[in-house]
Amino acid sequence: MNTIGILTSGGDAPGMNAAIRAITRVALAKxxxxxxxxxxxxxxxxGEIFEMGRDSVSDIIQRGGTVLKTARSEEFRTPEGREKAANMLRIFGIEGLIVLGGDGSFxxxxxxxxxxxxKTIGIPCTIDNDIAYTDFTIGFDTAINTVVEVINKLRDTSASHERVSxxxxxxxxxxxIALHAGIAGGAECVIIPEMNFEFDSLCRSIIETKVLGKLHYIVVVAEGAGKAQDIAERIEKCTGVQARATVPGHIQRGGMPSAFDRLIATKFGATAVEVLVEGKSQRVIGIKDSKIIDIDMNEALSIKKTVDKDLYHLANNLSI
Amino acid sequence: MNTIGILTSGGDAPGMNAAIRAITRVALAKxxxxxxxxxxxxxxxxGEIFEMGRDSVSDIIQRGGTVLKTARSEEFRTPEGREKAANMLRIFGIEGLIVLGGDGSFxxxxxxxxxxxxKTIGIPCTIDNDIAYTDFTIGFDTAINTVVEVINKLRDTSASHERVSxxxxxxxxxxxIALHAGIAGGAECVIIPEMNFEFDSLCRSIIETKVLGKLHYIVVVAEGAGKAQDIAERIEKCTGVQARATVPGHIQRGGMPSAFDRLIATKFGATAVEVLVEGKSQRVIGIKDSKIIDIDMNEALSIKKTVDKDLYHLANNLSI
Amino acid sequence: MNTIGILTSGGDAPGMNAAIRAITRVALAKxxxxxxxxxxxxxxxxGEIFEMGRDSVSDIIQRGGTVLKTARSEEFRTPEGREKAANMLRIFGIEGLIVLGGDGSFxxxxxxxxxxxxKTIGIPCTIDNDIAYTDFTIGFDTAINTVVEVINKLRDTSASHERVSxxxxxxxxxxxIALHAGIAGGAECVIIPEMNFEFDSLCRSIIETKVLGKLHYIVVVAEGAGKAQDIAERIEKCTGVQARATVPGHIQRGGMPSAFDRLIATKFGATAVEVLVEGKSQRVIGIKDSKIIDIDMNEALSIKKTVDKDLYHLANNLSI
Amino acid sequence: MNTIGILTSGGDAPGMNAAIRAITRVALAKxxxxxxxxxxxxxxxxGEIFEMGRDSVSDIIQRGGTVLKTARSEEFRTPEGREKAANMLRIFGIEGLIVLGGDGSFxxxxxxxxxxxxKTIGIPCTIDNDIAYTDFTIGFDTAINTVVEVINKLRDTSASHERVSxxxxxxxxxxxIALHAGIAGGAECVIIPEMNFEFDSLCRSIIETKVLGKLHYIVVVAEGAGKAQDIAERIEKCTGVQARATVPGHIQRGGMPSAFDRLIATKFGATAVEVLVEGKSQRVIGIKDSKIIDIDMNEALSIKKTVDKDLYHLANNLSI
Structure with missing residues (x-):
């Protein structure tokens, strides 16, 4: 392995730069x-390809986004597009390609x-944590910290007005994201696409806690399970309690990566280079049971992500 | 003056608690x-009224929202409601009332x-800074710092995707908020209700800067001047450049108050007590040309807020 | 199990409150x-003991420190002290005791x-992560994020002055803490008590990177491996490059707990109650290979903490 | 005025980059x-001089430190050094020089x-706010927010251990810094070089508040008025209450500039260019009574900074 290439694809995730830095420095050291x-x-x-030195990755470990930029490619979905891509890799002498992204990128x-x-290696980067073979994807920890911070800010104003947020x-x-940030943020209710949810029991709980003197009631909903604005309107109508919707949106993708994301990104990046050097291909890197792993890309893509039901039930028990 | 009352009214603003603390401690000391x-x-x-000791305001200086809670009151808009309110003040022996809020509360x-x-004294609390007689209202500095932080997070992901935000x-x-946070956040364009705005020149600027190689283009719009989602759609249609809308919403009202807000809140609170003790009434507290002032409430309400046009033009010059 | 007690002991750690909340809510639900x-x-x-309701733990998940306060106890080190303690537990009807703290508290x-x-159950709380049987202790993730933030701030000023920090x-x-925060913060050198360290090779590396045009050089040292001030003076003397020491001190113990710490604290707290209910005693809770575990206290105390040498070497490779 | 130069001198301050950006963009626009x-x-x-385009200042508004770097110069203190400097300015065609720094730089x-x-213009940049002619220097607002955040973190752990910090x-x-951050942070005692301070009354206050059940006691001391470690030891000895010293040090110089600092930096930078274009020299820019001003450098340097005594006394009243 004389030359490797790195690209970031799909949605960006905080920590991508830490992975790019680790790949570059570990490869150069070899x-x-x-x-x-x-x-x-x-x-x-x-052919937007350039050589990276150790300086190319200086002072990027703390930055969100990706210094390599990212884009979706329609052309790459066609065999012709992929042939052009393969040609470019040959022209630039790239023998192994490390792809940072999600399922689609893999x-x-x-x-x-x-x-x-x-030869390709995948590194899982997505704030959604929707990739089954790895316990954590790069960007997830930062995103839940961002959402927890949002919940903190809303709690102040929500409690002052005695509203549902x-x-x-x-x-x-x-x-x-909803489940982890909901528990960490002390939300009273978490609504996720993987679990059924009864609107009436939410309303009952809002009224019960109001009667008990609770100043605020926080609901975290994953975008795939409902629209905040709709839920707010239904709650107001059904309970008579004021409800306000907030959609932090792309804020969740940004921000300085957390220490955890920088650490796994660094380890994933270093491992990706080692796996390539060992001559492997079509492997994806991940963390399983606290160990850095590499598994077959095909196999990885076939594993179905499931929700942690115990954690979901814990969320509900804590809000009582 | 033997007994004073404090209430917070209207929308909450970070720093209200610092003012409540200062009022309480300064009054108790007297x-x-x-x-x-x-x-x-x-x-x-x-009659939701209780006596406050020095402990009632311990460890609240750093908290957003208001420990006294806030609500809107339809009943108070009627003469009968206000008579009930006046009776309550008499029953509880409250001779002077300090009201924290905005125009409507005053x-x-x-x-x-x-x-x-x-006897009433007003302290200006609103994140909007829409009160003309004072250079700053409590909560404004925190809100612009919150928006600047939001811009920072969006810049990462926006630059990675080369999108307009x-x-x-x-x-x-x-x-x-839009003007100050826009300049401080390094936004390329600020749209506010007080100034005319040409959509075509925005689109031209987006295309020009794109051609110059700029990775992101940030537009900050005040809610009174347009909907982010509409603007995003129009930009995409007109320029062909991807555009994404973000509405931080009530996040702007929350969060730990900034040092500046805590300081002016502390000064405003202390001054409000002194002004009451001097026997004055119907005064509002503020800061003008770096000095803490108190002026007639009537007069204060009649001054019309104007925008700082120089600052607006500076915003545009900097984005070139 | 009709009544349980909770106490926090030793140094405080961010996330203790999240554990107290989970214990309380899960127990009350049972x-x-x-x-x-x-x-x-x-x-x-x-006998500083009081009954906790669900309100006692409202709005504490986001707060650092411990609402139960903590202190060291000389008296408890004596058999007489412990007899008094046991009496108190009997008087208050406490059948099971959950202790949040470190080795000494266990x-x-x-x-x-x-x-x-x-019946006693231990929950590992210490920012140092110095407990061997668990992959993470409560407070560690927050502490490394705090140090990473400190490094970020120092990087700005350090780079502007081209100094060693x-x-x-x-x-x-x-x-x-030094190892994880050092890697996540992009430090050039990490000095820890578990590994030998050559001062000359540090100086050589400082000079080499200076010659290569690097603007800053960041060294993270664990307090057990050296004093920052001494190291700074030796570096200045040996390399002629300006060096500045910073000791964040107790800042590392404080601050809002990170999402990760709140999550493991919540899980540890819930598990501690379940383990007590199952009738077990002298167990400590932890997380091993991503699974929440409970193991024998005796066994736990006998496991020797070792450093992750691969991670240490990775830290050095990345700084090249 | 065809060509201007910018340099940053002395200690760095957050917001310097925002000023550099404004100077550059406003000058280029002219x-x-x-x-x-x-x-x-x-x-x-x-002769470390290079031409700046609009891109040279892209994405720097949010960064602490100074992209132009800073250093102290012994040679410039000599007439020969200054002659060399003047020659360089002539060689590079620089007709007007904008200097960002403190008293010494001016x-x-x-x-x-x-x-x-x-022709020279000065822009006041120092976190200390020790320049008399201006109400605020660039960097001061960020520094007090940083210290307030440090106080917040210490408060958690300090209250848990019932210690003096x-x-x-x-x-x-x-x-x-001590005075403003002390008030904003809710410190119980502020010690500054400009005011006498009685150690015994501090000890009395610590004991009194302890007896009243207060969990923590926070003292903020300016480095010119005492060493935290000495004060901590004396307090422990005199009161028997545990006391811990923290010295945040260079952290105070770093970090993302606050919105306020970015705004005044932007205004100062824009004004500096305008003043130069008007043909003026030896002026310093500042903010007085909310207005951006430029005054004679000589006069500015002769004004003696005084402390705001009212604010100092307010600090003490609030801690009662």
Whole structure:
């Protein structure tokens, strides 16, 4: 392995830069040349490729987003697009490609390997934590800390007005942000796509806690399980208690990465280089039971993400 | 002056607690009894009144919201409601009332003074900074710091995706949050209700800066001047550049108050007590040209808030 | 199990309140009475014990420190002291005691169990992460985030002056804070008590990176491995490069707990109640390989904490 | 005015970058060439000068420190050094020089003007706020927010242990950081160089508040008025209450600038360019009574900074 390439693809996640830094520094220490590819698969097709030195990754560990930028690529979905991409990799002498992104980005990497024999390694980066083979994806810990901070701010004003606050967080199919941030934020109710939810019992609980003198009631809902604005309106109508919706939106993707995200990103990045050097391909890196692992990309993509039901029930028990 | 009352009314603002603390401690030091009135004018009418000791305000200086809670009161808008309120003040022996809130809360205080001879003092608390007689209202500095933090987080992800970010901030009639946070956050464009705005020139600027290689373009819009979602859609349609809307909403009202807000809140609170002790009534406290002032409530309510045009033009010059 | 007691002992750690909240709410939901014991074993001896309702733990999940307060107790080290403590537990009908603290606090719990048959459960709380049987202690994640934030602030000023910054962090025998925060903060050098360290090679590295144009050089040292001030003076003398020492001290113990600490604290607290209900005693709760575990207290105290050498070497590789 | 130069000198202060950005963008908008001078007067002497475009100041408004770096210069204190500096300015065609720094930096600018006819403008940047002619210096608001955050963190742990916390903050001759942060942080005692202080009355107050059941007692001391460690030891000895010292040190210089600092920095920078364009020299920019001012450098340096005694007495009244 003389030259490797790095690209970030799909939605950005805080900690991507820490992974880029670790890949670059560990590879350089092994005498491997590192090429940064800008704007994901799109930039690869267009040849937006430049050599990275140790300075290219100075002072980036603390920055959100990705210095390599990211983009979605329609062209890469076609065999022709992937052929162009493979050509670019050959032209620039890139023998192994490390892809930072989510499920979709890994599928792209897999096609590139299958069709053109490129060695690819995936690093899971998504704030949603919706990838099943790994306990944590890069960006998730930062996102839940961001949401917890949002809940803190809303709690002040919500308690002063004795209102219900409904916070809609990211997570289309996966309620992990809502569940973890809800528990950590001390939310009274968590609504996620994986679990049934009874609106009437929420209203009953709001009224009961109000009667007990509780000043605020916080509901965290994953975007895949409902719209905050709708829920707020229904609550007001049903309970007569004021309810306000907040949608932090893209704030959740940004911000300085947490220590945890920087640490796993650093370990994932270092491991990705080692796995490539060992000659492996089509592997994805992750953390399982506190250990850094690499598993087959195919297998990884086939594992179905499930929700931690115990944690969900704990959330409800704590709000009583 | 043997006994004073404090109430917080209207929307809450970070720093209200610092003012409550200063009023309480300064009054107690002067041998004056302090009564806390909960839930604004509504609570006053209902007799939700309790004596405050120095412990009642321990460890609250750093907390957002208001420990006295706040509420809007329809009943207080009627002469009968205000009579009930005046009776409560008499029953509890409250000779002077300090009202923390905005314009509307001051109007209420004025009616109470005019109709029932109650001595009232107003302290300006609103994140919007929409009160003309004072350079700063309590809560404004915290709110702009919160928005600046939001801009920081959006900048990361916005730059990674090379998108336009539109952030809709509070301010129905007054663009101060948008203007100050926009400049401090390094926004490329600020849209406020007080100034005309040309959509085409925004689009031209987005395209020009894109061509120059700029990775992100941040627009801050006051809620009174447009909806972020609409603007995002129009920008995408007109320029072809991806645009994303974020509405931080009630987050802007919450959070730990900034040092500046705690300081002016402390000074305003201390001054309010002194002004009451001097026997004055119907005065509002403020800060003008770095000096703490008290002026006639009537006069204060008649001054029209204007925007700082130089600052607005500076915002535009800096984005070039 | 009709009544349980909770006490916090030794140094405080962010997240203790989240654990107290979970214990209280989960126990109440099971119909168990909860008694809060103030000021650790000292308060237990003195009978500083009060019943806790669900309101006692409202709005504490986000607060650092411990609402039960903590103290060291000389008297509890004597058999007479422990007899008094056991009497108090009997008087107040406390059948099971949950102790939040570190090694020393667990030893106390064990003696109480052995000598007086009290059922005890330990929950590991210490920012140092110096307890071997668990992957993480409550407070550690918050502490490393605090140190990472300190490093961020120092980086700004350090780079502007092109100085070396030496940050002395907590950890007398255990370098985990230094190691994790050092990597996450992008430090160039980490000095911990568990590993030998060559001063000359540090100086060489400072000079080499200076020559390469690097603006700052950050050293994180665990208090057990050296004094920041001494190291700064030696570096200046040896390299001629300006060096500044910073000792964040007790800041590391404070602050709002991170999402991660709140989550494990919540899980540990809930599990501690369940383990007590199952009739077990002398168990400590922890997290191992992502699973919440309970193990024998004796066994737990006998496991020796070791440093993650791979992580230490990774830290050095990344700084090249 | 065809070409201007910018340099940052002395200690760095958060907000310097916002001023550099404003100077650059406003000057470029007026068709003036901008030269950045690195490492203060030292870099000027050495010709470390480069042309700045609008991109040179992209994404720096939110960063602490100074992108131009700073250094102290012995050589510039000599007439020969200043002659070299003046030559460099001529060689690079710099007609007007904007100096960001404190008193010492302004004296240097004055000598350059007097001896070599260079047009100079000063912008006050120092976290200490020790410059008399301006109400605020750039960096002060950020520093007090940083100290307030430190106090918050210490309060948690201090209250849990019922200890006295002594925080030593920057300010050799000027107690403004201690005074403002002390009030905003709710400190019980503020010790500053400008005011006499009785140690016995501090001890009496500690004991009195302890008896009243107060959990913590926070003392903020300016470095020019005492060492935190000494004070802690004396308190323990005299009162028997545990006391802990914390010295945040250079943390106070770093961090993201606050909104307020970014705003005044932006205004100061824009005004500095305008003043130069008007042909003025030896002026310093500031804010007085909420207005941006420029006054004669000589006069500015002769005004003696005094402490706000009312504020000092308010601090004491609030702690009762």
């Amino acid at each position: 005498g491997i040349k590192v090429m940064g590819i800008q704007r994901g698969y799109n930039g690869l097709i267009n 599928s792209g990497a897999q096609l590139l390997s299958n069709e053109h024999g490129i 409904i916070i809609e967080v990211m997570g289309r199919r996966c309620g992990d | 041998g004056i009894k302090v009564m806390g009135i909960q839930r604004g004018y509504n609570g006053l009418i209902n 109007s209420g205080a004025q009616l109470l003074s005019n109709e029932h001879g109650i 539109i952030i809709e901030v509070m301010g129905r009639r007054c663009g101060d | 119909g168990i009475k909860v008694m809060g014991i103030q000021r650790g074993y000292n308060g237990l001896i003195n 030893s106390g719990a064990q003696l109480l169990s052995n000598e007086h048959g009290i 030496i940050i002395e962090v907590m950890g007398r025998r255990c370098g985990d | 068709g003036i060439k901008v030269m950045g001078i690195q490492r203060g007067y030292n870099g000027l002497i050495n 004296s240097g600018a004055q000598l350059l003007s007097n001896e070599h006819g260079i 002594i925080i030593e903050v920057m300010g050799r001759r000027c107690g403004d």
